[in-house]
Amino acid sequence: AAGVIQSPRHLIKEKRETATLKCYPIPRHDTVYWYQQGPGQDPQFLISFYEKMQSDKGSIPDRFSAQQFSDYHSELNMSSLELGDSALYFCASSTITAEAFFGQGTRLTVV
Amino acid sequence: AQKITQTQPGMFVQEKEAVTLDCTYDTSDQSYGLFWYKQPSSGEMIFLIYQGSYDEQNATEGRYSLNFQKARKSANLVISASQLGDSAMYFCAMREGLRSNYQLIWGAGTKLIIKP
Numbered sequence: 001a002a003g004v005i006q007s008p009r010h011l012i013k014e015k016r017e018t019a020t021l022k023c024y025p026i027p028r029h030d031t032v033y034w035y036q037q038g039p040g041q042d043p044q045f046l047i048s049f050y051e052k053m054q055s056d057k058g059s060i061p062d063r064f065s066a067q068q069f070s071d072y073h074s075e076l077n078m079s080s081l082e083l084g085d086s087a088l089y090f091c092a093s094s095t096i097t098a099e100a101f102f103g104q105g106t107r108l109t110v111v
Numbered sequence: 112a113q114k115i116t117q118t119q120p121g122m123f124v125q126e127k128e129a130v131t132l133d134c135t136y137d138t139s140d141q142s143y144g145l146f147w148y149k150q151p152s153s154g155e156m157i158f159l160i161y162q163g164s165y166d167e168q169n170a171t172e173g174r175y176s177l178n179f180q181k182a183r184k185s186a187n188l189v190i191s192a193s194q195l196g197d198s199a200m201y202f203c204a205m206r207e208g209l210r211s212n213y214q215l216i217w218g219a220g221t222k223l224i225i226k227p
Contacts, residue, residue, distance in 0.1 A: 033214065042202060042217035043156070056214050088154055099146060100215065102156035 002026055004093050004103035012109045013081050021076040021106045025093030031055070032074040033100060034066060035090040043090060049074060081110045114138065115205055117218035124193050125226050131178070132188040132221050134203030140164075143207050145186040146215065147177065150200040159201075162186055198225045 005024040013019050025032050031050045035043035036059075045058035049068035060066070063081075068074045078085060086109050094100040116135045124130040136145065147159040162170045162177045170177040178187040190197055200222050204215040 042219055043215075045214040048214060058214055090156055092156075099158050099161045101158055102148070104153075104155040107154065 004091055004101055006089075006091050006103035006106050008106060009104065010107050010109075012111060014111055015081055015083060017081050017110075019078045019081060019108060021078070021089055021091075021108070023074045023076070023091030023093075023103060025072055025074070025091070026101055029093035029095050029101075030072070031094050031100075032068055032072070033092045033094075034060075034074070034076050035092065037088040037090060037105075038084075039087070046076070078108075083110050086110045114216045115203055115218035117201075117203055117221050119221045120219070121222040121224070123224050123226055126193060126195060128193055130190045130193050130197075130223065132190075132201050132203075132223065134186045134188065134218060136184050136186060136203075136205050138184075138205065138207050140207045143205055145177070145179070146204040146206070147175070147186075147188045148202045148204060149197075150202060150220075152199070156202075160188065193225050195225050195227060198223060 007022045033048040034046040036046055037043040046060040047066050048056040052068045064078050066076045088105045088107050090102050090105045092100040092102045114137050118133050143164045145162045149157045149159050160170050160172045160175045160177050162179045169179050174191045176189045178189055200220045202220045203218040206215055
């Protein structure tokens with residue numbers, strides 16, 4: 001069965017650079033969520049989209065932005081990267097019903 | 112106050128034994144959902160099991176079952192016949208309300224290590 005696809009799997013960037021993370025949800029899922037998980041921490045909700053519109057906003061820094069496109073894929077854009085942005089970034093998708101399925105994550109390292 | 116509490120930061124369990132991972136939650140919503148996810152060392156977040164607040168029976172998925180005690184606001188995960196591959200972080204999470212889109216509220220996780 002198709003799963004949530006995230007790219008890239010690993011990304012190394014320098015401070016003050018920009019990064020773009022991509023997420024391709026499970027077909028027919030109308031909602032996409034982004035989470036950030038720091039080392040040894042639980043995931044922190046960043047932002048979500050429902051039917052291509054931003055639906056919820058969590059602890060997303062102003063340096064980050066995200067959007068969902070007409071084909072339902074989503075991109076998380078991160079600018080002026082800081083060392084503290086190093087984390088595992090998860091995308092998840094769901095329908096109106098129960099569980100959200102997560103992608104394998106993008107491990108971002110800022111050096 | 113913590114919405115999701117996992118009181119066991121880590122657990123060692125002998126292979127083939129059953130294990131119970133604790134999770135208590137706090138919500139004033141009547142409608143909510145409870146989830147368990149497994150995160151192996153490779154990092155991916157794997158959905159295990161879901162329990163809706165109106166579900167009368169405990170959820171089961173293969174070796175996983177959710178011991179849902181609504182009055183006590185607990186949703187413990189039970190893994191029967193543990194295997195070495197069960198070693199991972201386990202997160203309990205909650206969705207509040209019947210929303211078409213939601214953000215999960217996460218517990219701090221329990222690190223489970225299965226001993227051979």
